[in-house]
Amino acid sequence: xxxIHKILVCxxxxxxxxxxxxxxESIGHQCxxxxxxxxxxxxxxxVSYDLLFLDVQLPDDNGISLxxxxxxxxxxxxxxxxxxxxxxxxxxxxxKIGAYDYLSKPVMPKHVAAIIASIGGQATELSDYLIQxxxxxxxxxxxxxxxxxxxxxxxxxxxxxxVGKEIYAQRIHHLSERSNGPFIAINCPAIPKxxxxxxxxxxxxxxxxxxxxxxxxxxxxANGGTLFLDEVADLGLDAQAKLLRVLQEKKVxxxxxxxQIELNIRVxxxxxxxxxxxxxxxxxxxxxxxxxxxxxxKIPSLKExxxxxxxxxxxxxxxxxxxxxxxxxxxxxxxxxYLKDYSWPGNIRELKNIxxxxxxxxxxxxxxxxxxxxxxxxxxxxxSTSMTNTxxxxxxxxxxxxxxxKKMIEQALKKNQYxxxxxxxxxxxxxxTLYRKMKKYGF
Numbered sequence: 001x002x003x004i005h006k007i008l009v010c011x012x013x014x015x016x017x018x019x020x021x022x023x024x025e026s027i028g029h030q031c032x033x034x035x036x037x038x039x040x041x042x043x044x045x046x047v048s049y050d051l052l053f054l055d056v057q058l059p060d061d062n063g064i065s066l067x068x069x070x071x072x073x074x075x076x077x078x079x080x081x082x083x084x085x086x087x088x089x090x091x092x093x094x095x096k097i098g099a100y101d102y103l104s105k106p107v108m109p110k111h112v113a114a115i116i117a118s119i120g121g122q123a124t125e126l127s128d129y130l131i132q133x134x135x136x137x138x139x140x141x142x143x144x145x146x147x148x149x150x151x152x153x154x155x156x157x158x159x160x161x162x163v164g165k166e167i168y169a170q171r172i173h174h175l176s177e178r179s180n181g182p183f184i185a186i187n188c189p190a191i192p193k194x195x196x197x198x199x200x201x202x203x204x205x206x207x208x209x210x211x212x213x214x215x216x217x218x219x220x221x222a223n224g225g226t227l228f229l230d231e232v233a234d235l236g237l238d239a240q241a242k243l244l245r246v247l248q249e250k251k252v253x254x255x256x257x258x259x260q261i262e263l264n265i266r267v268x269x270x271x272x273x274x275x276x277x278x279x280x281x282x283x284x285x286x287x288x289x290x291x292x293x294x295x296x297x298k299i300p301s302l303k304e305x306x307x308x309x310x311x312x313x314x315x316x317x318x319x320x321x322x323x324x325x326x327x328x329x330x331x332x333x334x335x336x337x338y339l340k341d342y343s344w345p346g347n348i349r350e351l352k353n354i355x356x357x358x359x360x361x362x363x364x365x366x367x368x369x370x371x372x373x374x375x376x377x378x379x380x381x382x383x384s385t386s387m388t389n390t391x392x393x394x395x396x397x398x399x400x401x402x403x404x405x406k407k408m409i410e411q412a413l414k415k416n417q418y419x420x421x422x423x424x425x426x427x428x429x430x431x432x433t434l435y436r437k438m439k440k441y442g443f
Contacts, residue, residue, distance in 0.1 A: 006049045007024050007097075009053045010055055013055075041069070067098055156293035157169060160301050162348050163301055165270035167187075188229055189221045201220075204256035223264055224266045275293060301347055310336045315331070331366075338394070413438075
């Protein structure tokens with residue numbers, strides 16, 4: 001993989017810091033080292049890293065606590081826990097929380113290089129798929145992205161939920177002259193109305209009840225780089241007015257401060273709504289729309305680029321097998337063609353969810369059309385005679401993989417009064433597989 005990855009190392013040993021920085025940079029990647037949980041936390045807020053090498057024992061806290069915090073705050077970064085042989089139990093605990101793997105000290109260059117080659121590459125594989133797409137529509141999108149990357153214009157990425165808008169925002173950033181600066185993403189619907197200014201503009205200690213320390217806002221954090229506003233249409237009109245003022249003046253003032261800070265940022269945004277229609281209906285300010293959408297790029301739905309489905313399935317299958325440390329499996333052409341007939345309303349995000357669920361439910365090395373449970377998909381597009389998912393799956397089961405499997409089996413067992421043959425038939429799995437999974441989940 002020729003991509004240059006940004007790698008963060010958090011270890012309080014100067015020897016480890018020097019060694020890791022030397023190894024990472026010797027194979028052509030960028031490396032930043034920190035020595036405490038506090039410093040690591042700040043770096044994660046400022047820069048979008050591809051990999052984190054995290055020591056378990058740190059002077060101000062431990063890596064386990066930081067992992068829990070990252071999971072809570074949705075930091076999607078593959079983390080490798082570094083530990084001494086005496087702390088293997090902590091490494092295992094970290095992996096249960098969400099760490100990808102662990103690395104025993106003293107670190108060996110070949111082990112670090114192997115991890116970066118395998119996991120670091122995976123961090124950009126989906127974006128690589130988008131770049132190398134066989135779809136004419138996606139090739140046109142890539143052409144537009146390259147054209148706007150080095151133009152100092154705001155770009156609005158539109159399209160259905162789950163089509164990959166943030167991936168393209170990151171690609172615009174990485175292709176631009178700002179690529180060495182931070183890429184700061186903001187999930188607009190997740191910001192409480194009363195915290196909008198504090199989150200974007202920052203605040204000084206004592207600015208309001210609970211402001212016990214100074215905090216840099218997202219906009220200042222993005223200085224020299226790119227600010228990405230995801231689902232920007234969800235901002236209220238009051239927040240839109242405040243955002244517009246800052247973008248016009250190119251200055252931001254933290255709450256509780258009388259000092260204005262110059263901003264040098266590029267703004268990208270994404271939405272699943274039609275912003276022009278929203279502005280015509282009075283739900284989105286027209287002046288903000290024109291400032292944010294100097295260029296608009298509409299990302300096609302997965303159904304519109306269905307010719308790439310087989311490559312996406314292969315990608316997600318490889319990722320699943322790597323993450324679960326199992327032998328590589330594949331989907332037969334009959335299974336792929338079957339899935340191509342589905343409408344994929346959740347787009348790429350739904351496809352990955354479904355591929356993972358199939359790989360959990362089906363043990364076969366080669367997955368055939370007949371192996372795919374008919375009740376798995378979110379509509380009856382594929383088989384009008386099959387049971388709808390609402391008869392067997394609730395919302396929680398749809399979006400949780402392992403928990404979803406357990407719930408699916410439990411509900412099917414209850415529906416069929418624990419008749420093993422009937423339950424296995426309904427789930428489209430073998431009796432032996434069902435018995436094993438019942439044992440696994442304690443049924």
